[in-house]
Amino acid sequence: MASLEELAQQPDPGGRDDGGGSQRLMDPEKLYDLWENQHWRSQEIDFSQDKDDWSRFTEDQKDHLIWVLGSNYIGEERVSTQFAGLLTAYADHQEEAFLATQQVDESRHMVFFDRFYNEVIGMEGDDTAARIANAREVMNDSFVKLFDEELGEANRRLLDNPSDMEAKVDFVTVYHMVIEGTLALTAQKFSVDYLEEHELMPGFVEGFENVGRDEHRHVAYGTWFLQQTAGQDESLASRMQNKLQELLPVAQGVLVPTGQDPEDFEILGYSSQEINEFAFSSLSRRLKAIGVPLQPGENGGERDADEADS
Numbered sequence: 033m034a035s036l037e038e039l040a041q042q043p044d045p046g047g048r049d050d051g052g053g054s055q056r057l058m059d060p061e062k063l064y065d066l067w068e069n070q071h072w073r074s075q076e077i078d079f080s081q082d083k084d085d086w087s088r089f090t091e092d093q094k095d096h097l098i099w100v101l102g103s104n105y106i107g108e109e110r111v112s113t114q115f116a117g118l119l120t121a122y123a124d125h126q127e128e129a130f131l132a133t134q135q136v137d138e139s140r141h142m143v144f145f146d147r148f149y150n151e152v153i154g155m156e157g158d159d160t161a162a163r164i165a166n167a168r169e170v171m172n173d174s175f176v177k178l179f180d181e182e183l184g185e186a187n188r189r190l191l192d193n194p195s196d197m198e199a200k201v202d203f204v205t206v207y208h209m210v211i212e213g214t215l216a217l218t219a220q221k222f223s224v225d226y227l228e229e230h231e232l233m234p235g236f237v238e239g240f241e242n243v244g245r246d247e248h249r250h251v252a253y254g255t256w257f258l259q260q261t262a263g264q265d266e267s268l269a270s271r272m273q274n275k276l277q278e279l280l281p282v283a284q285g286v287l288v289p290t291g292q293d294p295e296d297f298e299i300l301g302y303s304s305q306e307i308n309e310f311a312f313s314s315l316s317r318r319l320k321a322i323g324v325p326l327q328p329g330e331n332g333g334e335r336d337a338d339e340a341d342s
């Protein structure tokens with residue numbers, strides 16, 4: 033078994049550059065151990081330099097950053113309040129312990145973003161709910177479809193019937209594969225790259241990197257769960273494929289800034305092609321580890337024999 037130090041070095045299978053097939057997947061027990069080893073405190077992040085940097089941005093730069101970071105702020109509120117269904121659907125105590133850590137993480141992420149929006153951006157609103165309502169004004173229809181309708185419905189179905197395995201596979205596909213694995217980690221990577229390259233807002237970068245490390249742990253759980261379920265059962269695999277086919281175009285729409293061409297847009301100087309390629313190659317590596325290709329009949333999703341018993 034890998035030591036905690038070794039585990040702490042392992043990102044989720046979508047974050048690896050080795051094709052994703054050479055390491056065994058971490059199970060909930062190992063992911064729980066990793067969580068105990070990767071604590072951070074959102075209240076301790078120092079935003080003083082960030083406030084100076086923000087005050088020097090042009091109005092255009094501010095609007096652009098508010099749009100880019102807004103989907104993460106509101107997204108964290110959505111995923112922290114729409115997680116309870118999965119918490120009730122645990123199969124054993126190891127999974128229950130890990131899922132409880134994810135609930136805490138998502139709330140910590142929401143608190144971190146709310147602090148940033150309140151203290152650095154100066155978003156109008158006396159409390160979190162009022163600030164979130166104001167930040168929501170720039171979200172597009174794809175965001176509403178994915179985070180309000182699809183995620184809300186997946187959560188309700190699990191709350192209604194926690195032992196419904198199809199509902200659990202749907203939930204993890206929407207939440208861990210599409211929202212976290214495809215969208216959140218992509219937005220995190222390009223935002224942090226941009227801010228680091230321009231030496232801007234170091235407090236936010238530190239916090240967002242911590243958020244990203246938590247998200248890799250969450251997505252690692254989702255990859256493990258889908259490998260154990262959809263990876264072993266044809267009807268669950270086809271359910272997962274259908275859900276991905278339905279929601280990936282919606283997820284792609286979430287990233288398109290208002291007024292820009294959905295086929296050819298730019299965020300913080302990165303092209304839509306660059307962004308979509310990163311998101312899709314990360315998803316492909318996870319699907320390979322799960323053992324379910326994006327399209328029925330593709331070979332790319334077949335799992336290596338040596339990782340089948342992770």
Ligand SMILES: [Fe+2]
Nearest residue numbers: 108137138141
């Ligand atoms: Fe999160």
Ligand SMILES: [Fe+2]
Nearest residue numbers: 212246247250
């Ligand atoms: Fe997460």
